[in-house]
Amino acid sequence: QSNCVIGHDVKIGSYCQINSFCFFAGCSKIADFATINAGARIVQNIEVGESSTVGVGSIVLRNVKPNTVVFGNPAKKLEI
Numbered sequence: 001q002s003n004c005v006i007g008h009d010v011k012i013g014s015y016c017q018i019n020s021f022c023f024f025a026g027c028s029k030i031a032d033f034a035t036i037n038a039g040a041r042i043v044q045n046i047e048v049g050e051s052s053t054v055g056v057g058s059i060v061l062r063n064v065k066p067n068t069v070v071f072g073n074p075a076k077k078l079e080i
Contacts, residue, residue: 013050031066 005023012018013032022036025044030036034048039057048054048064055071055078064070069078 007044 002020004018004021007024007026007028009027010024011029013030013034015033016030017035019036019038021039023041024030025042025046027045028042029047030042031048031050031052033051035053036042036048037054037056037058040054041059042048042054043059043061046060046063048060049066049068051067052064053069054060054064054075055069057073058071058075059073060070061074064075069080070076071078
């Protein structure tokens, strides 16, 4: 994707949607079917679970459980 930064040892699963201007710090893991929206930042050693969504401009400081939507700085679970 355009203008994304992917650090060392980052693992991105199958069928993920990675939008522009995202940053993935070293050793982070993005599981299958996850969506990372524009401008999101994933810090080092964080896992984003399967079928999860990270909102626009969010800063992810903690692991994201599967099938979860997080948003904000720091990113927190949204109840939908």
